[in-house]
Amino acid sequence: MADNNIVCSVEIIDREKVDRVNAALPQMKETSETANLFKALADPTRLRIVQALLLEELCVCDISAVVDVSVSAISHQLRLLRNMKIVKNRKEGKMVYYSLDDDHVRGIIETAQIHLDET
Amino acid sequence: MADNNIVCSVEIIDREKVDRVNAALPQMKETSETANLFKALADPTRLRIVQALLLEELCVCDISAVVDVSVSAISHQLRLLRNMKIVKNRKEGKMVYYSLDDDHVRGIIETAQIHLDET
DNA sequence: CTTACATTTGAATACTTGCTCAAATATAAT
């Protein structure tokens, strides 16, 4: 991004506007975190898992059946969702039950759905 | 997903629950589309572009300055956002001004922000 | 017509990511 960008920085069209927008934008760190949250929901397998857990608590094997993806792949994705604090788990004997850890996720998904319906 | 999954399909823990969830889940096609929308917002550069356009209409060069990424890279990402109907553009002489094409995006991003603040 | 500038585009590259496979844990049942 270096050179090409410096050229453009010199050639800003409307400096006032750029400064104004820059001042109003959130911190870059905040933007990255938001992007990461979207990234967690940006994969069909993961989104499907979350949509299922939106309805009911499920064990890994049943999630695999619902989403129709191998248990191993599901487990990998569940770890990612766990790290993102989107899902939590509960052990019961040999089995591990997963459920949503956060209820805002529902709102985010529903808003996205509305967007698509109206477009 | 084939073999490993078939094994697990045979070994469903709670068939009733799996059927119930399956019936309530949206169509797979719908899930994919929603995932794609999230994917568009899942990259820091693209999210930053959208956050900037949430505030004001901007030309490509000024977007490049605000986001601090080369004009070329910005242009590539703008095309993607255009294809997703998230942004639209308007020509004025040599310059091209971009703005948001959809207002639901604001809601989606704000909801995500709230999620992160409260976690 | 030539030059300058804003933007777009295609190819190449480096990086990321989702899945599979095999092996490791962990817990319950025989």
Place this chain on the structure above:
DNA sequence: ATTATATTTGAGCAAGTATTCAAATGTAAG
């Protein structure tokens, strides 16, 4: 203890992606 079942984990591979670079458009100005 041994076996069976549920889940996790790490390595490796194939596919996807964000950026760069060079070149192509398109438009305005000299």
